[in-house]
Every structure is written in structure tokens, then in C-alpha cells.
Amino acid sequence: MTTGAGPGLILRSHTGVDYVFDPGALCLELLPTGGPGPYQVYEILHTPADLVSWAGRSRLTPTPRLAVTADEVTAARELRDTLFEVARARSHGETPTARDLDVLNAFAAAPPLTPGLTPAGARTWSPGSGTALLSTVARDAIDLLTGPHSRRIRTCAATDCQLIYVDTSRPGRRRWCSMEHCGNRSKVRAHRARNPEKG
Numbered sequence: 001m002t003t004g005a006g007p008g009l010i011l012r013s014h015t016g017v018d019y020v021f022d023p024g025a026l027c028l029e030l031l032p033t034g035g036p037g038p039y040q041v042y043e044i045l046h047t048p049a050d051l052v053s054w055a056g057r058s059r060l061t062p063t064p065r066l067a068v069t070a071d072e073v074t075a076a077r078e079l080r081d082t083l084f085e086v087a088r089a090r091s092h093g094e095t096p097t098a099r100d101l102d103v104l105n106a107f108a109a110a111p112p113l114t115p116g117l118t119p120a121g122a123r124t125w126s127p128g129s130g131t132a133l134l135s136t137v138a139r140d141a142i143d144l145l146t147g148p149h150s151r152r153i154r155t156c157a158a159t160d161c162q163l164i165y166v167d168t169s170r171p172g173r174r175r176w177c178s179m180e181h182c183g184n185r186s187k188v189r190a191h192r193a194r195n196p197e198k199g
Helices: 037-042 048-057 072-092 097-111 130-146 178-193
Strands: 010-014 016-019 115-116 123-125 151-157 163-167
Touching: 037 048, 048 072, 048 130, 072 097, 072 130, 097 130, 123 163
Parallel strands: none
Antiparallel strands: 010 016, 115 123, 151 163
16 A cells, blocks of 8 residues: 555545544545545545645655646546445445456556655655556555455444545554544434433
């Protein structure tokens, strides 16, 4: 998996509260940008600048210099929707469809972003296309799905949250997309259920 030092994405709840969500893998960071079916209302990838902006918020460090076309934005949405279905299937112990795997493999077949090393020992990236970015994301997904955490892909336990993450905690007991968001909401609900008079 392609990892970085960042703590995760800053998301905003439907109540307008910001919180940190770390899905644990680059490929899963693409999922909160929208999604298939009812998740289309959350779409934020509309223009090339939107995809470049997402790359800047992702765990790709440093941010690669990208030249993105409108067609590549459409392709990014296709890859994201496919990743959502594949990751959701895996999180429920199901087998992804052959079509979704074909799409994922096709994206991974393109040349990815090219990493480099600076004299100071830091990672750098050669300038790349949107297609190279999507190949890098697809390859990260394949690494995740075939690696040691493949059985730790989870959907948040909150009934009104569909965020997907990989549980990289040592005990493997992470239940929530974010303790400060869904985890805290669960604690509040449990407290109210135990103390109904305090509402």
C-alpha cells in the first residue's frame, strides 16, 4: 500500500462538524469523494482541478505534479465506484464481481506514477497524468486486497455511515470510521439508552 505520514482526511459531517477519517490506504481515500447510486449526492470530482486537489489531500507525499483531463476525471469516478463495490464486498466477506475486478485490473495495467529519490533521501514523483495517478490508486487497491490486511477491510459499524477503512490496529477491533465522529455518537446513544431520564 502507498502510505504517508498524514493523519487522514478531514471530512465534514451532515451536521457541519469536521472530523478526521483515516481509511488506512490510498485507494480507500478516494471513496469519500462520492460514489455509486445514492452516494452520487456527495460527488466532489467534477473538474480536473478537483482530482488534483484530492491528490493533494491524499497520503501521496509529496503531492505529485499532475496534468489531468476531463476524461480522466470521468475515469476517476469509474474507478472510485468500482473500488467502493470491491471494498464493500470484501468488508462483508463476499467475492467482488468479475466485472468490477476487470475494471480494477484495467486501471492497474496503465503505467503508474514514477517515484524518485532526492539527494536528501526524500521521495519525489515525476510529473504525471491523471491516468498514472489512477493506476497508482488501483495498484494500491490490489496490494491491499492481496496483502496481510485484506481481511481487515471494514465498513463503519454505524447504521447511517458507509465509510470503508482498513483496520490496521494491532488487536484488529476497530469498529468506527472515526472515534471522534461515529464512535462518539455511539457512546452518546448508549449513554442515553442507559439514562433515559437525562435524555
